[in-house]
Amino acid sequence: MPDRSNVVYLYDGTFEGLLCCVFESYAAKELPIQIYCGEQFAPTLYPVKLIETDLAKARRVYISLPKNISAGAPEIIFRGFLTCHPQKELLLLDFIRLGIQEGSRAVHMLTHDTVSQLYDAIRRLIQESRHLMGFIRFSVYDGKMVSVIEPKNCVLPLICDHFVSRLPEETFLIFDKPHKLGFFYHPGQKQGEFLSMDDIVLPSPEDQELEYRRLWRGFFQAIGIQERLNPCCQRNHLPKRFRPRLTEFYEPETLLPAEPPHVLLKHRPPQE
């Protein structure tokens, strides 16, 4: 394997683009010192090589993965691409090179540096996707359902099938805000579709929606056992970063519909 060359690859941030980086690395017999996608790129003193995304090249690399590594390798590599590991591109390139060198043994080499780092990143990705399967909250607007999520990893491709299976007769949209990716499904479609979207503006919720939010909040408060209060355990299972999007942790004022004034007056101190 060649030593690290003094070259930086710049690609467009797509999975196909990354596969083209792998292609280039083999074609030019060099190991880049860093791979950046367009957004992250900061000026550097190393020579920069711009990698054009060529679907034919990407396809050649992709097809070679199961042949040269193992049948499960494409999935591992795709999942690795979805993680939020800061140097996932370099990690994946190293993993593919290791796989091509070692064959199917590579996927079992858990004590190897590259493999253990990659698997650890994938483990976090899967853990986050499991979390979000439960922690997504839909709001119903005129019969259509919308949810906004803010995950660290790009989990949407892993969880969308679950929601299509769960809600086959509903129209819904899940919007991943940090990754600017949406997933839209409406009944009649066999599978949903991914949309690239910048932001979403939601109308104010309807009365029925507010009523169910209020009921859920009430249920959530009633279900905890006061004598066993354990905020530490709660925080371990449900990290605080998820809470702003969870109905049961909203501030009450954003949740309650306008209540008749006499209800509010009841709680005020008596006036003299």
Add this chain to the structure above:
Amino acid sequence: MDLLEKLQILADSAKYDVACTSSGVDRGGVSGKLGNTISCGICHTFSSDGRCVSLLKVLMTNYCIYNCQYCVNRRTNDVPRTAFSPRELADLTINFYKRNYIEGLFLSSGIIKNPDYTCEKMIKVLQILRREYQFNGYIHVKAIPGADSALIEQLGILADRMSVNIELPSQQSLRTLAPDKSKESILTPMKQIRNRIYENSTEIVKYRYAPRFAPAGQSTQMIVGATPDTDYQILHLTEGLYKNYRLKRVFFSAYVPVADNPLLPSVDTKPPLLREHRLYQADWLLRFYGFEAKELLDEKNPNFNPLVDPKCNWALNHLELFPVEINTAPREMLLRIPGIGVASVKKILTARRTGTITFEGLRKIGAVLKRAQYFITCNGKLAQGLKITQDGMLRCLLSGGFEHSQENYEQLSLFSPAQVTQEDVRKCLTGQM
């Protein structure tokens, strides 16, 4: 009564039921229906006590004709009472489910009029959900002891998981605290459910579209700490339930004092959470680690050691089996190393196919060595720099919270009032100071 108030009362009465899992059955979505289930279960939120909330856990009603001393809903307790109408509860479930608040419904009930009547009410809810609303999500239902077997059968066809609470770990405790219930009335529906699940497993081989009876199996729960029963009795009973009744889970619930009664611990006692935790640890050892109850406890040591976990305790009593060589030991032995769990064992088995594992490698795999390092060798070597001192070992093996219990640390202060010692007094008197 407004629906919110009703929901809060009936959730509050149901909160002492432990089981809130949505696991045990994989069922994909079907077009035209609502919902699916996943066999590992999904937690939708965690309540303030740190427990997973996966199902809408409510009682159908908290009116009850029984007077079980340990229960909040006993006849003589003065609490607000209410009941859901079947339609109300079904609507609530569907709307929560669509918004992804819950994975399904957990339905239990106080006994109104008689067990059969109560059971019919519950069947009504499930029928609305399954037939009218085409609900395909998870349903956990409590079988009512004493209800007719035909009704239990109907419940089982509609639900995914059924459970009958065994409530207290011995017949004697049951007689004193729950005079309306008997061992027989609890075990009869349990047996019926077990037999039906078994019959059903042969039916679905013969007939492809045979309705599934409680596909996620049955579970039970018992209260820990309300009666003088020992951990040994409880664990023995648990093992028996897994073996003889093919239960999927046995849950333990630390008794939270709800009543001032001479038969029960006083209202000020804290729930025995550590004891409950140890029982769950042992329960895991029974189900996933190949342990037997008699290995963990016996008549001479009928209770768990509060300082170390059950597996570590077992290992310390069987030091002749250690250290274990990571690179050659069989799976069964790897599972018995303190601090090494099922996931780590799986990874060790995978990794050692491609090369020998060192301590460094073990760390990279993700195994936690804090406790394990004292019980293993890698390639014939002990962990490098491992000092086996009594103090250090204790600190590593004791479970969380007890590490510092021996020493008393304190924040030193420049201005704390000086302690006048005998010596100071003497110095003062002799003029040295």
